[in-house]
Amino acid sequence: MAKTLVDKIWDRHVVRSISGGPDVLYIDRHYIHEVTTPQAFAGLRQRGLPVLRPAQVIATADHNVPTENQHLPIRDALSRLQVEELVRNCAEHGIELYGLGHPYQGIVHVIGPELGITQPGMTLVCGDSHTSTHGALGAIAFGIGTSEVEMVLATQCLLQARPKRMRIRVEGTLSRGVVSKDIILHIIAQLGTGGATGYFVEFAGTAIRALSMEARMTVCNMSIEMGARGGLVAPDETTFAYLEGRPFAPKGAEWERSLAGWKELYSDADAVFDKELLIDAADIEPMITYGTNPGLGMAVGGRIPPADSIPDPGERQGLQKALNYMGLNSGVPIKGLPVQNVFIGSCTNARIEDLRLAAGLVRGRRKHEGVRALVVPGSQQVAAQAVAEGLDRIFTEAGFEFRQAGCSACLGMNEDKVPAGEYCVSTSNRNFEGRQGAGARTLLASPLTAAAAALTGMVTDVREFLS
Template identity: 60%
Template sequence: MNTLFDKIWDSHVVTTVEDGPTQLYIDRLYCHEVTSPQAFAGLRARGIDVFRPEKVYCMPDHNTPTHDQDKPIEDAISKTQVDTLTKNAKDFGLTHFGMMNPKNGIIHVVGPERGLTLPGMTIVCGDSHTSTHGALGTVAFGIGTSEVEMVLSSQCILQSKPKTMRISVEGKLNEGVTAKDVALYIISKVTTGGATGYFVEYAGEAIYSLSMEGRLTLCNLSIEMGARGGIIAPDDAAIEYLRNREYAPKGEEWDKAVAYWKTLKSDADAVFDKDVLFHAEDIEPMITYGTNPGMGMGISENIPVMESIPEAGRISYAKSLDYMGLEAGQSLLGKKIDYVFLGSCTNGRIEDFRVFASLVKGKKKAADVIAWLVPGSWEVDKQIRREGLDKIFEEAGFALRQPGCSACLAMNDDKVPAGKYAVSTSNRNFEGRQGPGARTLLASPLVAAAAAVTGVITDPRKLL
């Protein structure tokens, strides 16, 4: 009667504190440059080493520029953070994929594509979008800096066990609907706090119809409805995705691993603390209009009128629309935009670039739109070039940038100016997230591509 989450969690329990947290063993710690410096400083202050260095993988991604990565970083703060990670990895003997290393990229893109993320694992990183890795059947969640130090020093973490929620999406997805649309739809219905305290398992026909890249996108956004993480039971598609990946098991070890992975599913009679059901046919291409990912709607819909908002939320709702320069009841179709961003740990994988290319092929970028196309890793960059997608982009007037988190968050040079509208495939549309005063409209690569070639918010189904 166990859920998949329970099976993985329970098999990693070291001890349980009475009326307190669980001491959980961690299989993999990913470290980037922003949330790790104080953790390493803590180890030095205590005079201790990393307990299991072979379980830790480090790479910079948030602060890396997306051009001229072979030259010194110009921004002093970014340079310090990236250099500090290099030094910490060297001092503590950790695997480090630095800038220009062919294995570098956004940590949540690199982990799965290298086969470092494997079903049945517990995975943590000082980054909220660690939930991404749950797409491969892992219990993966973001942690704070003090917890990063805890894992570095003991390979364990103290955590209270979350409740479980199953979100099922049944039926077949409509044309033009991607994993990003499914995620934004779910968040708009569950709300940004509706899954707080839960670990979500995604199930249903529509979920299993998604590619592995799509599932990574869906699990990536679990945190945006307050969930501790998201997980999808590994099926044949997940196993095929991992076959021959660099760090995946080989030979007999592979056969043993696959046999174990096939056991990783919730029991038929498993009871979840909460069960939620959605229907695929209700989902159309989505776009956000506000300042949190839950403020989303179908692209053909209008922004909700004030009367439909619960009274307690009306002041913040009005404030959000004011920041965005939008009005209740308004349609976004035909709204002029200034920037388009394709990338991030949400939509920086090869499939996202294929989807974008499929729509812009034979068309031209709108003259007054600035577009940033940023692969999630050097491996994705290599795939783009191998498949000739770079030529499609070039002919349409788009240029590829170098891998990194880029315009997902204002921690590097790729900032959206105040008052400008950006259709973004990233994960957050908070005030100032893409730059002070920037106005972010979250959408799928397909919706972003449609906006990039028309210069306005456009239903991509009209261009397919």
């Protein structure tokens, strides 16, 4: 019987199927960080339970950590407590921790792939919604809640209903100035934030195959923003070349055995999906959001849609509320909107290729005097590579701040917040009200579009720099 890639991986990990209920799904890798684990470990203590398989758990500190002076004690009391709790819990249960000061420390969804811990055919979970990032390597990866974190720590399994399957094919060649972030923002703008609810999405097509591994991670990272349980890309030669030689990737004969198995991970030609969508790559332009969810996105050169054009009263009211919060009006261009902040970072766009993209545009130029621009590498490994390539100097000479690894201004959970009422062109994944700080106004975009905004002080079509 023909199977989709999701079904192939899922079936290999079902420990038991409950009649009329969910599957007991075995979990290969469990990533944890400081925010969603304190209650889970406390629950284990209350029950007198150990961590069943600590060798399959990897921990790092990322959300609450400062991105300056990481050698000093964390100033915020709650953040410091959470990080200290993670250190204590990992030591108690024998879990590998890449904490502050460790050369492998970084955003959990950056370090897993770059270290070769994430591998094709695996099931992976984390108490973080953007765990879907790891699906770019051909894995089933999804976020879980705190009670589920406790369940996986105790049993290495999870109760999960089998998801529906969707395939999104992006065919053709991307236009100049259009990158992976634009692909996923374009898709989410078409589907909306609930268009993939209940599905696991396989991204396919010639345009997806042409993407690098890091670009594929950006696409899978934001699959959750259209309601999907997760997203993935079938592994291919690009995947295998990316993984070979990484610290925790298989070596020698084990590599050859693993590779043979990975090459069997694809959707069969006659596999049936519950839903399919076809996107013409030529239709995708540099994108930016204008509202308070990732589905409210548009081409940079377009006009904000009029609220009165939406027939559904609830959606119409929601759009008007979003525009009121953002201080924007229907029917007007977004290009030229003055911005005060630019953030290049997050688990969506803080890898070395993202920094190279932005640095390539910034090189030899100077940021606008009215913009504060932060560049935050996704990991210590990315930061070290950026320094080795001189990218940090390109940014600092242009007036940008080059920081230390962490989630930073993606979310208002650390010191890198956007002031109330100010606009931030951000390469992160969410633009909810207050996401980057109370009253902050977030415009999601690619590293190229963000860099262009930093240089001009306004929303800019990056193609003007590339012509």
